[in-house]
Amino acid sequence: MWLTSKIKQLLMVMKPGVVTLNYPAERPPVPKNLRGQPVWDHQKCIGCGGCSDHCPSRCILTRDVCQELRVMLYDGSRCTYCGRCADICPEGAITMSNSFEIACDDKDDITTRLELFMMTCQRCGRCYEMEKSNAIDRINLKGFRYDNLEQRALVRTTSETFSPELLKESDNYKRPSDKE
Amino acid sequence: MRKELEAKLIARLRDDVVCVEKTDARTIFVDVKRAGIREAAKIIHGAGARYLCSVGYDNIARDGTLGMIHTFALDDCNQFVCCRTTAPVGDPVIESITPDLPSAGWSEREVTDLLGLRFAGHPKPKKLVLADDWPDGIYPLRKDVPHDLVPKGAEDVAYELDEAPPGTKIVPVGPFHPSLHEPEHFAVYVDGETIKGCDYRGFMTHRGIEKLCQTQVSYNEVPFIAERICGICGSVHATAFSQAVESAAGLVIPRRAEFIRTLMLEIERIHSNLLWLGVAGHLIGFDTVFMQAWRVREQIMWLCERLTGNRKTYGMILVGGVRRDITPEIAEDIRNVVNKIEEELMVIHRAIEKDTSIHKRTKGVGTITREQALDWSLVGPVARARGIDIDARRDHPYAAYDEVKFEVPVLDSCDVWATLVIRVIETFEAIKIIRQCLDKMPGGEIFVEMKDKIPALRHAITVVEAPRGESVHYVITGEENRPERWRVRAPTFPNLQAVPLMLLDEQFADFPIVMGSIDPCFSCTDRVAVVDLQTGKSSSISKAELDAMSRKQQQRA
Incomplete structure (x- = not known):
């Protein structure tokens, strides 16, 4: 019994032979719909902040530095590549690219920063709920937002009109830590 | 069932029963006063219900109480019973049900740690979830804690392990599991090489997932975070959460989406079972199985990459449906891949089924009787290997499982070998289910949108059969587009509690495979609370030593 099993095992191992890929010397093609690094098209982005509102890892930040200028920052070091931002974007400004070899020694290499000139909407002041008909997918954080880009922290306070005080306050935001 | 249960409860408890109601076709909620909780749990258990888990929740802001829910499943009539009670926050003590139902022990200790609800008469009221240096009086799951x-x-605090039985020595295994690459700590009490008992201290990987999802994100982000509870059964947790929310909201999702969910769950089952088969082989020093099982498994990983855009963490499931459709080309691709896997797995199966070394290492190892398994409410292949015929896919059909035909393998040799056989058979069954799904899948939409906001404070419970047992998700809907309370009970949670029993009187060299046989996922089990550094001592036995010991056993066998 023992011997027949071992012979069978030997055949099982011999048949497929070596299956290890010779990566990175050989690079097999990447599947077409791989969810790789997201890419922003700044021409299409309207700065609604939908992506930052719906990012499960909260790595897309929105900061209004003044009435007209909104900075959007994508921090790739925390991204889980779920592709939710690309789904949610009403303008199709985000695409999930095929690039996956994104190990780097500088965080800035995988950070995308958009500076958007914003108009003031007559109806609601700032945000665009667009045609999202799914009640649980509507944007929660409307108006002006003050995420802290230095600390890479999403601050969940918003205001209907631009508030320099909140902006200043968020500047002093510190990540919680027990080292005093 | 509701009427019978109500009659029984009122006959025994009279005024302590507040109400017994049935919210949908399969959930019965029993509200009792604090004094009657233990008796009520006993009656429900006596009516043939199997204990699932307990959920605690904070209701202080509304009426100054802490809530406690014991959940049960009636497997023969597809129903769940949730027994609820409350205790005022000023006097947060209720009677423990652990003396009657030993597997409630961890759930209750967890609630004590996270919500400050105490249980009178608990046999082991020690810390379970929180770190040893966590300050007293801060209960992380209460709403007022950010x-x-x-x-x-604090410094110089350490967990007090149970006293070693007289005449035994302590062998610490952990805080990092030497061969499963996950953090847990076992203190194994040995007499010579025979294990005489053990104590477990784990929960070192708390990532605060439940708290995060209750305070920060919204309903449709949770499936993505749920998926990351576990690296292996991600879709299971995402599906379970989505189903719970859909059930609370009364949302009916398109049939096609349900079929795609079923398909993803079964694909995941194939990959998980092959992964486990490989790991089990590795743990007993049979690396041929490990290499070959993982080689076969790799094809399913590539298939998933083509199908969902990622090898794991598929990101397919949302509340309301799924994200990507199965096109005819993809369906053809799936068929080809599963055919190939079936063929190659058969080769592995034939090569190892009669191998004497694998028999000697797994037969008669890790035995506990059917009665003990029932007492500790084991789930999944571990229970089915002990003659307990339960499978959430068949007993509580969800997604499209009511339309597909499959066998539930049940063996009664009560050892690791039976677990191994069951998981191989289940892989073949999964392939059958995938073929049926592809044949029967109807056309139509794959996603349905929520018209209105989900009403707050609705309770819902779902179970989903993960490859290693059933996962239970309990959701209380909240006001701010996110759950008020979301409790995840992974299959390892009950199974791990029975490990000391499985280890009793085994050889120490069999520790890795007995432990491995439940396919423990410490990350699943540890999902709650807040991350903190554990002041752990280094283990005194290295992986190489343990593996070497395990292999020596192999040679001896």
Whole structure:
């Protein structure tokens, strides 16, 4: 019994032979719909902040530095590549690219920063709920937002009109830590 | 069932029963006063219900109480019973049900740690979830505690392990599991090489997932975070959460989406079972199985990459449906891949089924009787290997499982070998289910949108059969587009509690495979609470030593 099993095992191992890929010397093609690094098209982005509102890892930040200028920052070091931002974007400004070899020694290499000139909407002041008909997918954080880009922290306070005080306050935001 | 249960409860408890109601076709909620909780749990258990888990929740802001829910499943009539009670926050003590139902022990200790609800008569009221240096009086799951609180850690505090039985020596295994690559700590009490008992201290990987999802994100982000509870059964948790929310909201999702969910769950089952088969082989020093099982498994990983855009963490499931459709080309691709896997797995199966070395290492190892398994409410292949015929896919059909035909393998040799056989058979069954799904899948939409906001404070429970047992998700809907309370009970949670029993009187060299046989996922089990550094001692036995010991056993066999 023992011997027949071992012979069978030997055949099982011999048949497929070596299956290890010779990566990175050989690079097999990447599947077409791989969810790789997201890419922003700044021409299409309207700065609604939908992506930052719906990012499960909260790595897309929105900061209004003044009435007209909104900075959007994508921090790739925390991204889980779920592709939710690309789904949610009403303008199709985000695409999930095929690039996956994104190990780097500088965080800035995988950070995308958009500076958007914003108009003031007559109806609601700032945000665009667009045609999202799914009640649980509507944007929660409307108006002006003050995420802290230095600390890479999403601050969940918003205001209907631009508030320099909140902006200043968020500047002093510190990540919680027990080292005093 | 509701009427019978109500009659029984009122006959025994009279005024302590507040109400017994049935919210949908399969959930019965029993509200009792604090004094009657233990008796009520006993009656429900006596009516043939199987204990699932307990959920605690904070209701202080509304009526100054802490809530406690014991959940049960009636497997023969597809129903769940949730027994609820409350205790005022000023006097947060209720009677423990652990003396009657030993597997409730961890759930209750967890609630004590996280919500400050205490249980009178609990046999082992020690810390379970929180770190040893967590300050007293801060209960992280209470609503007034911020999600990012980092309290100052105390120094020189260590977990007091149970006293070793007389005449035994302690062998610490952990805090990092030497061969499963996950953090847990076992203190194994040995007499010579025979294990005489053990104590477990784990929960070192708390990531605060439940708290995070209750305070920060919204309903449709949770499936993505749920998926990351576990690296292996991600879709299971995402599906279970989505189903719970859909059930609370009364949302009916398109049939096609249900079929795609079923398909993803079964694909995941194939990959998980092959992964486990490989790991089990590795743990007993049979690396041929490990290499070959993982080689076969790799094809399913590539298939998933083509199908969902990622090898794991598929990101397919949302509340309301799924994200990507199965096109005819993809369906053809799936068929080809599963055919190939079936063929190659058969080769592995034939090569190892009669191998004497694998028999000697797994037969008669890790035995516990059917009665003990029932007492500790084991789930999944571990229970089915002990003659307990339960499978959430068949007993509580969800997604499209009511339309597909499959066998539930049940063996009664009560050892690791039976677990191994069951998981191989289940892989073949999964392939059958995938073929049926592809044949029967109707056309139509794959996603349905929520018209209105989900009403707050609705309770819902779902179970989903993960490859290693059933996962239970309990959701209380909240006001701010996110759950008020979301409790995850992974299959390892009950199974791990029975490990000391499985290890009793085994050889120490069999520790890795007995432990491995439940396919423990410490990350699943540890999902709650707040991350903190554990002041752990280094283990005194290295992986190489343990593996070498395990292999020596192999040679001896």
